[in-house]
Amino acid sequence: MTAFQDLSRRGVLAGAAALAAAPAWARQDKKLTDGIALIGPAERASRLARAQALMVQLGLSAIVTEAGSSLDYFTGVQWSRSERPCLAIIPREGQVGMVMPKFEEPSIRQSLGVPAEIRPWEEDENPYAIAAGLLADRKLASGKIGVEETMRLFIVDGLKAALPSAEVVSGAAVFRGCRMIKSPAEIALMQVAADITVAALKHTHANVRPGMGPKDIAALMAGYTTGQGARVSFNLILIGEASAYPHGSRQPQVLSEGQVVLMDCGCNVGGYESDISRTFVFGEPTARQRKVWNDVAKGQQVAFEAAKIGVEAGSVDRAVRAYYDSLGWGPRYKLPGLSHRTGHGIGMDGHEPVNFVMSETTKLAPGMCFSDEPGIYIPGEFGVRLEDCIHLTPDGPRWFSQPPKSLDKPMG
Helix, strand or coil: CCCCCCCCHHHHHHHHHHHHCCHHCCCCCCCCCCCCCCHHHHEEEHHHHHHHHHHHHHHHCCEEEEHHHHHHHCCCCCCCCCCCEEEEEEECCCCCCEEHHHHHHHHCCCCCCCCCEEEEEEEECCCHHHHHHHHHCCCCCEEEEEEECCCCCHHHHHHHHCCCCEEEECHHHHHHHCCCCHHHHHHHHHHHHHHHHHHHHHHHHHHHHCCCCCHHHHHHHHHHHCCCEEEEEEEEEHHHHHHCCCCCCCCCCCCCCCCEEEEEEEEEEEEEEEEEEEEEEEECCHHHHHHHHHHHHHHHHHHHCCCCCCHHHHHHHHHHHHHHHHHHCCCCCCCCCCCCCCEEEECCCCCCEHHHHHCCCEEEECCCCECCCCCCCCCCCCEEEEEEEEEEEEEEEECCCCCCCEEEEECC
C-alpha cells in the first residue's frame, strides 16, 4: 500500500548474512525471473490500436502523455519526470509522435519500443510549440486533444497556449480504457512479481529474530527479492502498536515476544508490480490477536466472493463493511475497524484506477486487477492486514497469491 523503504547499512548486511545462511529453497541458483517474456512490439501495437479505436469512439483527435507509466505502456520509453517535458502524442490514426529534449534524445531512444516520429526541442525552444507543430502537420491541431490524468498542470497549460484552436480535455477514458484491462502478458509478469514477494515473505518470516527493527526485517525482504532478479518497490514493516497505523509510525520499534508484525511488501518485474501484506505474531498469539486476524481473513474472502463480473467496484467495499459492521467493527471508516478502502487497482503502478471504495460505480470486467486488503486497526493496540491481489476472469476472480489460512501458518 505504500512505496517507501529505508534500509540502513546494518540492515542490508543483516539481509545478506541471512540470505547466505538460508535453506536451499531460498538460495536457488535459478531465479524466478529467468526466462520471463517482457512486453514486446506486438503487444504495444495492440495497445496503440485499442487507444486509437477509443479515440474514434470518443471524438478525440489525439491523446498526449508525459514521462511516467503511461508513456512506458504505449511506447516503451522509461523516463523520469523533470521540468523538461518528454511527450508522446498518439493520434487517432498514424504513427506516434515523440517530443523530447534534443540532448536527451539518444538516451530516450534506448527504450523506445514503437515506430515514432521524433520532434526534439533545443533548450531555447518552446516544447509545446513543437508539439503543436506536429499536430498541425497531421491536421489535428483544431480538434479535441485528450491529456493523461496525471499530467502536470504546467504541461497542460503549455499545450493549451500552443493550441488555441484545439480543445484540451481529459483523456482518462482512453488511458483507463486501455490500462485497466490487463492482457495475458501483463498478468503473467504480475504473477512472477507476486511469486517472488511470497517467497521473500516466507524467507523473511523464517529468519526474524528478537531485537530486530523494521530496517533489519526490510533488509531480509530486499536481499531475497533482488536475488531473484526483481526490483524492490517497497518494504513497509510495522511492529507492535505501529501496526495499528496502516502506513506506519515514527515511534521506535524493536521486535520482542508477543508482538504483532505487519509486513506490506512489493516488487517490480518487467515493469509490473506486486503488493502483498502478511501479519503474524512473534511468539504465541493472544485470543484477541487471533480473533482480529480471523476477522480480517474472513473479510478478505468476503471481498473476493463479492468481486463478480458486472457489479460496481464499490459493492466489494460495501460487502466487507457490512460484514465488519455485523461484528462490531466500524461502522464505515471509523476505528477500531477498516479506515481505508478495501483495495486498489494495480498494474504498472502500485496504485491504479479504479478502487474498491464504496462510491466507485465502475463495473468490474475481465482483465481488471485489484488488491484485496480489508485490514482492521485498533489504535493503541495493534492492526492486522492481509493483502493479496486478484485478477478478474470471465469466470470470476483469481488470486495472484493465495491468502494464508491460519495465524499459526501466517505465510501460507
